[in-house]
Amino acid sequence: MSQKSKRSLKEKFALKNSLIKEALSEFLGTFILIALGCGCVGQAVLSRGMHGGPMTVSVGFAMAVTIAVYVSGGVSGGHINPAVSLAMCVTGRLKWTKLPIYILAQLLGAFVGAAAVFGIYYNAFMEYSDGKLEVTGPNATAQIFATYPAPYLSLINGFADQVMSTAVLLLAIFAIFDTKNNSVPKGLEPIAVGLLIIVLTCSLGMNSGCAMNPARDLGPRLFTAVAGWGMEVFTCELANFxxxxxxxxxxxxxxxxxxxxxxxxxxxxxxxxxxxxxxxxNNWWWVPIVAPLLGGVLGAMIYVIFIEIHHSDPQSGEENEAHAKYELTNMA
Amino acid sequence: MSQKSKRSLKEKFALKNSLIKEALSEFLGTFILIALGCGCVGQAVLSRGMHGGPMTVSVGFAMAVTIAVYVSGGVSGGHINPAVSLAMCVTGRLKWTKLPIYILAQLLGAFVGAAAVFGIYYNAFMEYSDGKLEVTGPNATAQIFATYPAPYLSLINGFADQVMSTAVLLLAIFAIFDTKNNSVPKGLEPIAVGLLIIVLTCSLGMNSGCAMNPARDLGPRLFTAVAGWGMEVFTCELANFxxxxxxxxxxxxxxxxxxxxxxxxxxxxxxxxxxxxxxxxNNWWWVPIVAPLLGGVLGAMIYVIFIEIHHSDPQSGEENEAHAKYELTNMA
Amino acid sequence: MSQKSKRSLKEKFALKNSLIKEALSEFLGTFILIALGCGCVGQAVLSRGMHGGPMTVSVGFAMAVTIAVYVSGGVSGGHINPAVSLAMCVTGRLKWTKLPIYILAQLLGAFVGAAAVFGIYYNAFMEYSDGKLEVTGPNATAQIFATYPAPYLSLINGFADQVMSTAVLLLAIFAIFDTKNNSVPKGLEPIAVGLLIIVLTCSLGMNSGCAMNPARDLGPRLFTAVAGWGMEVFTCELANFxxxxxxxxxxxxxxxxxxxxxxxxxxxxxxxxxxxxxxxxNNWWWVPIVAPLLGGVLGAMIYVIFIEIHHSDPQSGEENEAHAKYELTNMA
Amino acid sequence: MSQKSKRSLKEKFALKNSLIKEALSEFLGTFILIALGCGCVGQAVLSRGMHGGPMTVSVGFAMAVTIAVYVSGGVSGGHINPAVSLAMCVTGRLKWTKLPIYILAQLLGAFVGAAAVFGIYYNAFMEYSDGKLEVTGPNATAQIFATYPAPYLSLINGFADQVMSTAVLLLAIFAIFDTKNNSVPKGLEPIAVGLLIIVLTCSLGMNSGCAMNPARDLGPRLFTAVAGWGMEVFTCELANFxxxxxxxxxxxxxxxxxxxxxxxxxxxxxxxxxxxxxxxxNNWWWVPIVAPLLGGVLGAMIYVIFIEIHHSDPQSGEENEAHAKYELTNMA
CATH class of the missing domain: 1.20.5 (Single alpha-helices involved in coiled-coils or other helix-helix interfaces)
Incomplete structure (x- = not known):
């Protein structure tokens, strides 16, 4: 593709509407998140531990987030998560009118990403359980896509787990991007977010797989419902409810x-x-949708209340800096 | 939250007193350190190795430090550790009057962080040992919160272990932040500190879990004492004392x-x-309090004596350096 | 070597022809990629899991890519992969006339790298299987060098696997280097590419080892064909074809x-x-050659269509941005 | 310590002689390398795999190098390895007169570092083998300190292994620090070197533990000889010699x-x-001393010949390049 033909392509197809651009970006980012992230779970499960384990899943999923944020960060902020988008709206960093489009793009990306995992490992799925796609039991594969609660988990505990883990996620994301705190240098935030995901999945992953993301959970769950696992993916109950x-x-x-x-x-x-x-x-499926949305807002609030609101006043000392930052946010 | 309402919130609640800001920051940082760090140990222990092992604990705890320092670094320096705060006082980088507040905030943060781990894994704790919270034996869970000595450890060896590991911790932290040495670029120090924690826990973690932090150890130990493990968490003796x-x-x-x-x-x-x-x-509990405080000061001293004191004179030399740095930015 | 003698050496031997420089650079980069990357597989296989496993192979191979890109990045762009070079040609970032030389240098580097692995582990190979170099069976060692399909893999699935993984590879590489997106700071791109390889091998590595690189696969396969494994390395068929x-x-x-x-x-x-x-x-060998070339171009196209083409117009917008960035470097 | 007392301390004790400063720095750096690096091996061996394995040793040792280079990098260049110092001399980056002092400081640091590991794990060593310090057999602990060949290893293969791994080490270090190539940003080189050590130990670690450093091997070996393992640490022969x-x-x-x-x-x-x-x-001990020295020089030479010598001429070209870099900083 020569520079000329590229320019003419650009003239024809380049989107002037920034919301559509952002939707494409969120779709692509969430697609990569799920295709690679759930791919890591798939590799560990389908190889019965031969080609993966807790460490490859934790590090792999984290780096899937990193790559997804690199792909979508510059255009749409790299939310790839309705809980992040909602928290950004609540704190005035994203227009409320954009929220539905962001969430829709994220859900679609997650759905297609789950389809990609199923397609790439189609032979492996067939081999694993002689063609049966099961939600529970020793040959269960539904947990490759959506999250399911541990057998011991109660509703309140599971709900609190998702509220807290998403709160910590957002709290830390706000710190990582807060230029008045010890923020990560521009262009390296996605790596810091990846490191954050490593610790979250290593520490809060045992109860229910640490979804922290309604799109990451609902998109693949919808895919499994239509792809052959059936409605059991929605009716799976909390055991000791x-x-x-x-x-x-x-x-x-x-x-x-x-x-x-x-x-x-x-x-x-x-x-x-x-x-x-x-x-x-007493079904599980709605918990990783509702709880992360609450938790994300809660975490953002905690960061603002504990840290951000107390930064010294922009009027007096920090005009220069605020000015520089304004340009930064416009640019970033 | 609109920009306006945020500004009015800021006017009402923003703290003018920097010490209170710093205490909030240290509290939040240490809370995250313990909630995520001890969470990693919890996941490995409570899943009986299914969802974690030495590597997830080491990397997870390290990244918990990284995230905690990102959250609290810009406001209070991100000490999240009385041994660090003390060493900063001794070397003139923190006012002595601030030390008690810092330590109190760190202890409180650690206590609440331990409570969060217990809360999030409440069902798992009940499942693990049929509701019994034990300090020793095959179903022991107290080591998720505070550190306990290996069965072979003697008092002197355990004390020396905590002195040395905290000395190396502080020595390396001083190097990482020393702008006249090969210091880490601003905004990436927390990641370098995380890498430091990985190697410390991989190399000096076997004797007693490598606390290196009086707040990290005492806060959760106090929590376990009141939450049901009982006073045995304090009276646990060194075996071959x-x-x-x-x-x-x-x-x-x-x-x-x-x-x-x-x-x-x-x-x-x-x-x-x-x-x-x-x-x-002949109890263990006081060792990870006293030894890290000594070791931290020792490590800071060693860095100052071996490296920092010999940097060329600030009066004459700093201009050259500033000049050199200017050239560096042009060059890099 | 004094500065003088070095200067005279430089006068005698320094290459004026940039294409030869670039070929040397690609040769050396791909040599390091294979010597270290396949070395990781070798260590895991030859020690029968004692000194390595899925995690060391995934992280090790990824860091081999990082180091190889550091070695060759400044001179030839650090492609070390014909699929990358082809995608760069298709998108107008590399002259088509350079492509054959790049690919030849990459293939040679991979061949010599495979020879280095065999040489360094010669004693270990002899010990492992009493001197027999086998392609299949419990003592197989051919998979240390080239990739082979899992027993369940069909042609279409294997082909799609290589197309998709290489597409994601190129898509992410384009994002990492796209200065109008949230690009990685100069000098750290090789590390971001390494993190990308970690997630790709953890998520898409189970079907056929995730070659994503015709030179990485064909070079070592040719070496094994001549070094004693025989033509079976080429005639190995897909099992359920x-x-x-x-x-x-x-x-x-x-x-x-x-x-x-x-x-x-x-x-x-x-x-x-x-x-x-x-x-x-129905042989496997041609799949990791043809599919990555297709996939690489596909991934580059997807990135251009979804993200790059929609960046704001260089004529009008870039000046403002350049201005803002100038202030950033002053500030940072 | 007040600023005043610190200043007076500085006046009294600050070293004006840069060579002594550098020796202190190399001593401290190599001490940390061995105390933490061999500590990782110790933890994995003495816990019989409970608290460590191939991954913690590889990552831990690598991060020990990173920390050691942060501690000593700004003052003495952070060689912590005679093979690096020699290669720096050969390529005119270190004065030959400094070489003996550097090597002596490195050896001393490694010796004291080994003593620290023995001290910190004294109780564990006694527990592990009932007080017997053995070089071979199931309770061997000498390999915690120095490297020993795998049972299958021949002299030529072991020698070539050390030559090649050190050559790749130096080649990559030269690339990482070469500002005319795609060099790592200032202050992050130690992390890139750490990543390099990860891949080297994952890929070339099986033959003989990948010492690549005469001080790292001889210092701890001398320590074990005097600390109770006896002269067997020197007379250990290559098995199939x-x-x-x-x-x-x-x-x-x-x-x-x-x-x-x-x-x-x-x-x-x-x-x-x-x-x-x-x-x-037919003893092993001299191989990890002689071979790395040769290999380091070889690797440095290969980098100079393949890459560095062909960079455009400093006289004519550098201005262009400097110009290009100026534009880069504006752009990046």
Missing amino acids: HADEIIHFCNILEVYSQASGDSASQDCWAINISLFISLAG | HADEIIHFCNILEVYSQASGDSASQDCWAINISLFISLAG | HADEIIHFCNILEVYSQASGDSASQDCWAINISLFISLAG | HADEIIHFCNILEVYSQASGDSASQDCWAINISLFISLAG
Whole structure:
């Protein structure tokens, strides 16, 4: 492709609309995240530990995040995760109007990425379990794509696990990109994020595989549902789930919303939660969607409250710096 | 959160007192260190090696340090370790008046971090040992939080181990941040510190888990004491501890203090040591508190004496250096 | 060697012809890639897992790529891979006239690198299998040098595997070096490429060892053919290869070329494919040569179409950006 | 320590003699290399694989090199290896007069580092083999300190192994520091060197542990000789050593020196080699001393001949290049 023909191609096809650009970028980034990340799980599971184990999965998935952020970072910020996008909206770093497009692109990318893993290891899947695609049991392969809870896990514990791990994820991402803190030099943030994923999967991965990302979990789960594993991927229940836990869970939320004093929103909460749990309650699939979204916002808030808000005032001392930074964000 | 509401929040809550900011930062950093670091140990122990092993613990704990330093580095220096803070005071890089606040914040952060690990893995702890929280035996889980000596370890060897590993830690940290040596570029020091932790835990981790940090050890130990493991976490003794070792140890210290010639302080030493050892002597818990504090100062001293003090004179030389650096940026 | 004698050496031997320089550089880079990379596989295989496993092979091979790119990056771009060189030609980043020389140098370097591995582990090879150099069976050692398909792998799946992994490789390389995206700082790209190789080998390595590089595969395969393993290294067949797969494969290609509408080239395709498959078809060796070349171009195209082509116009926007960057270097 | 007292300390003790500074720096660097590096081997061996394995040794030793280079890099260049120092002398980057001091400091540092490992793991050593310090057999611990050949290794193969691995080491170090190639940014070279050590130990570590450093091998070997392992650490023979190999080896050297045509030096060679081999010949200990020195120079030469000598001329070309680099910093 000569420079000339490239320029003419550019004239014809280059997108002027930055939102479509960003959607393409998030789609491609999330595709790579899932194709390589779930590929690592696939290699470890399908080879029955011969070509992979906890370390290759942890390091491999982390580096999949790194590469995905390199691919999509410059155009769309490299969120590749609805929980990240939501936290960016809440803290005023992404327009709310862009959020649905970002999330849709991420979900689609994850779905197609899961399809790529299935395609590349099609022969291996057939060999592994004589063509049967199972969600549970010794030949289960559904956990290559979406996350499933450990047998001991209760709803509250699993929910808290996803809230906390995503909170730490966002808290650390905010630190890594905070130029008033000890931020990572430009162009190396994706590697620091990768190192963050290594420690998160090594420390908080045992309960339910540490999804921390609604698109990473729902996209591949949808794919497995249509590709032959069936609806069992959605109806897989938490093993030691008890009714009293739901009630306890609701009570906590009620107390919390009462404390915040807004009685209208409180009723709304109570009704919504009741409805939701009566429908989805003792299934796992909704936890790695709802909990990371909450956790991400929580982590971002904690970082802002503990660290960012106390940086010295931009008005007085830091005008020069703020100015330089403004240009940086425009550029980055 | 719009920019406006953020600004008003900032006006209301932003801390003017830098010491409180720094305490918050050290608290949050140490919380992350323990939540993620001890989380790695927890995952390896509670999964009985299925989801982790020596490598995930070593790399995971190291990256927990990296992330913790990114979170707290820009505000409070990212010490997350009383031994580091003390060495910084001794070498004139931190005001002595700040030291108690730093240490308190670190201890609190470590305590809360340990609670987070227990909370997130509550179901797993219950499953692991049928609800019993044990300090010793095949189902022991106390070593997830604090460090315990290997069965063969003697007091002197364990004490020397903690002195030496913390000395190397501080020595290397001083090198990593010494801009007149081959220092790490700004913003990447936390990653270099993480690599340092990898080698320290791979090489000096076998005797007693390589705490090198009084807050990292005491905070979680206090948590286990109140959370159900009981006072056994403090009374756990060194297995092959012998009375003659204490005497030998005291003699060494006496000789040392006699050599320094100050007879008043010498008596004081002798009395204190005698009292202390008669109380805590053959327990392990005080070693990863006292030894790292000594070792950190020792390591900092060694770096200053071997390397830093011989850098060319700041008055005459620094201009040259500044000049050299200017050329470097042009060149690099 | 004094500065003087070095200068005179330089006058005598320094190459003015940049193509020869680049060929030397690619030769040396690919030599190091194979000597160290295949050395890692050799250490794991010949020690029967005692001194290596999936993790040392994955990380070791990745760091071999990193070092090889450091050695050859500044002079020839550090391609060390015909698939990379071809993709660079197709996207106008390397002159087509240089391509044959690059590929020849890479092949030679890989051949000599394989010889170095055999030489350094000569005693170990002799010990391993009593002097017999086998391609299959429990004492097989040919897989130390070239890649071989897993027993379950079909032609289409293996071909698609190599197309996809090389596509992701090139896509990510383009992102890593794209200064309008979130590119890696100059001098650290080889490390980012190494991290990319880690995730690729951890996620897509199970089907056939993830060659992604015609020189890396053919060079060592040629060496084994002449060094004692014999022609079996070329005639090793895909285990569950079926005639109908070839036919299906041809049909796909026919449909594709019919769609592109050029009937002359279409006939040419059909004849070439038929001839080729009747000759080489059910052997594996040609797949890691042809598929990576296709995949590399595909990945580069995808990056250009999804990301690069949409960057804001160089005429208008770049000046502002250059300005902002100038301030950045002053600031950093 | 206040700034004042520090300044007065500086006045009293700061060394004006740069050679003594450099010796201190090399001593400290090599001490850390051995204390941490051999510590990693010690942890893996003494825990019988419980707390370490091939991966922790490889990564740990590599990061020990990284830290050692950070500690000593700014003052003495961070050689911590006589083979590096010799190669630097041969290529005119270190004064020949400094070489003996560098080597002595490195040897001393390695000796003291080995003593530190023995001290820190004293209890573990006693526990491991009931107080017996053995060089061979299932309870051997001498390999924690110095390197020993694999049972299958012959003299020529072992010698070639050390020549080649050290050649690649120096070749890559020259590339990493060559600012006219794609050099690593200032302050990150030690990390790149660490990554290089990872791949070298993963790929060329099986024959004899990949010493590549006369000080790293001889210093700890001397320590073990005096600390209780006895002279067996020097008399350990290559298992399948044959007299005809020596003769063959001598013949190669004779042919080589005849080819260089200088009959006086030729006789000298022949006599020296004969004497040497009759004394040390079938022992292993001299190989990791002599071979790395040769290999280091060889690798440096190969880099100069293949890459460095062909960089465009400093007189005419450097201005262009400097210009290009200026543009690069603006752009990057």
